[in-house]
Amino acid sequence: MEATKEKRAFTPGPWVAMGKAVYEATRYREILWVGDNTGSASDEEKSANARLIASAPELLEQCKLFEKCLTHLINSGDSGADLERDKLREVLAKVEGGEG
Secondary structure, eight states: OOOOOOOOOOOOSOEEEETTEEEETTTOOEEEEOOOTTSOSOHHHHHHHHHHHHTHHHHHHHHHHHHHHHHHHHHTTOGGGHHHHHHHHHHHHHHTTSOO
C-alpha cells in the first residue's frame, strides 16, 4: 500500500522578518522563531535566516509562475526547458507536501 502525505496548510503570507522571528504581516502574529540549538549561529545569521524564511510565500508564488512560463516554452517547441521544469516541479511537490 502506498503511503500518502497530507498536503501542508501554510500560514498565509505575506510574512515579515523582525530580528530572529518571522511574523504574519497582517496580524504580526509570530509564526516562527529562528533559533539554534547548538548555539553556533550568530545573531546576524539567525536574522538572515528569518529574512529568507519570511520571503518563502513570495518565492513560492514566483516558482509557480516560472513553472507556467517553462510549460509555455515547452509547448512552443523549446525542448531545452523540460528538464528544468521537471526539477522545478519536484521542488514544488516537496513544498506542497507531495513526493519530490
